[in-house]
Structure formats: C-alpha cells, structure tokens
Amino acid sequence: MIAALILGCSIVFFLQFFVPYCRSLIAASSSHVLSPEVQDVTGLTTPASGEDFDRVVQLLRLCPDRPEDRGEIRAIGVYFGMLNFLTAVSRSIAPSVRTWTERERGRCTYFAAVALDRRVAFSRDLLAQQIEA
C-alpha cells in the first residue's frame, strides 16, 4: 500500500519536474533568431506549428551529431509525445487545454529548428577549421 502510494507520488512529482524542465529548455532557445537558411529549409511559419516537428527533427538527424544537445533533443521529443497524447485526449473534453497544447507543440518545433540552426553553424565551423588546417 505504501509502495503504491510512493509510486503514485513519484510519477506525479516526475511530471511536475519534467514539464517545467522541458519548458525551461524551450524558453532558453525562444530568443534565438533563426538564420535565413534554416528558415528557408524548414519553411517554418510564425508562430511555428506542431505539425512541422517531425519534419524538422528529420532534418536535424541529417546533420552531424553534437553530443551536448543530444539529451535535450531527446527530452523535448518525449515532451512532444506527451503533448500529442494530451491533444488527442483533450480534443473533445477541454478545448482550452487543446489550444495550449497546440501552442506548446509549436514551441517544440521552434526548439528543434534552433537545434538545427546550431548544428548547421557547428558543421560550418568544423568545415572551416578543416580547410584552414
């Protein structure tokens, strides 16, 4: 009984920490202005739509990997999956929650585009260093 209670509390607490953690990662990238190249490639509208998330992540996977952003991209991927679930559940029950999830999904897409921008810049720097060497 106590173990079940602790398990339940832990799951609730986990969500209470995980969601703000993902939102803090997203907030840190929201002030980043995308380069014109990434805007062209992704074709993102303002504000970004959650529908584009998978496409931007596919583009992200085409770029050389950066170990330091791997964890945060994975965390946002899990958060995006949770938002998809919430969107599906809240469709008919709570329209206000759905509006919020749509906005959050769009912010996830923007986060992925910022990560893509950083990876492109990183690859460009790497190439420049190789040419100089």
Added chain:
Amino acid sequence: MPGSASYAILLLGTLLEALVVVSALKRKVFRKYFVLNLYMALCLLVSWGRHYIIAHDGVSSLQYRYFYFYTDALLTIVLYFSLISLYISVFEEMKVGRYLRLGAVVLLAGTSWFSYAVVSQSSHKILTYFAFELSQNLYFVGLVLTYVLWAAVLKMRQTPALLIQLVLSLGIYFSFFAASYALSNLHPTLYSRVFYLFPVVGCLLPLSWAYAFWRVPNEVRLSPARLAMAAVPR
C-alpha cells in the same frame, strides 16, 4: 544486461560526471555549487571502483551488488546535502543557512532511525539491508524536499535559469529512483530487471547538470511561474 553494455553505460556515466566538474570549473561556478561538484567528484571515484569490480567479478556478482548498495547509500547522503546546498543558495538572502543545515541533519537522523527500525525487525543482514533501505528512503525524502524547494522557487519573480535547471533535473532524478524502488517493492520479481536500469537512470543527472553548467549562462534569469504546470491551461 550483458557485461559489455553495463560497462559502456558506466563509462558514459563516468565521462558525464567528469564533464560536470570540468564545465563548472570552466564557467567559474565550481565554488558557488561546491557540494554539487563534490558529489560529482565522489561519483567519479565510485564509478572507478565499479569499473574495477565489473572487470574483475562481473556485473552479476555479489561483490558488485554489495559495493553498489554501500556506495549508493553514501552517494545518496552526499546528494541529499547537495540538495540542502541548493536550499541555502535559494534562501541566501534570508540568512537561514544555519537553520537549514540543522534541519537537514535532524531529518537525515530521523530517516536513518526509521530505516534502522524497519530492517532491525525483518532481517539478519542488518548492515546491507540498512544501506539499501536508507538509500530508498532518502530518495523519497529528497524527492519531497526538491518538490518543496521547487514550490518555493515558483514564488520568486526571477531566478537564474541555471539554478532552475539544476533543481528540476535533481527532481527528475529523485522521482525516477523513488518510483523504481517503489515498483520493485510492489513487485519484488521485477527487482532484478529494475536493478539493471539504475546505471542508465544514473546517467541522467550528470547529463542534465553538464548541459546546465556548459550551456546555460549564469546571468540568464527566468520567471519560474511561467514554467510550472499549474500555469499551463489559461
């Protein structure tokens, strides 16, 4: 989990722990978050010991299990004091550091006494079970304390993004472990599988702290209330 996979995960965890300390030194926040870095440095030492035992006795050996639980209890206590250091950092202006330290010691003593009371009734291998029980209870106490700290942070207008990420990742880590221990108490047959997940989950904290120290500038401040779940549906 095969020995090579365990070894690879341990190696990854060790590298991440080293990266946390290096990042903190590079960003000149080592002294500011000294207890957190002390914990990571201890993790590095313990990981080295675990590498040694896996290499000599294997991941399924009794030696590894004993070493794992004794060192885990020690690390959990240091992690508990890391959390208290975050409390002191958050409440720095209120000058309540002495009371927080005293409260932390009293709570730790209470948790140790409770753990001893549980194991003394049901086991003959008291020391081993005490280490296990203490870790398990401290993870839950740590989880509740992190939640209280996060609730306090939420009341603040602007808080350094670095501190927010350190607190939240600690909360995620504690909740993972508290849930894993609770699950294995509910279904003891699951325990042997859950045990192999611990090193994987153990990589999450150094990963998120390394990211926070490496990438989040200390001067960036966020409004915690805007990040909270309670502020979500408008």
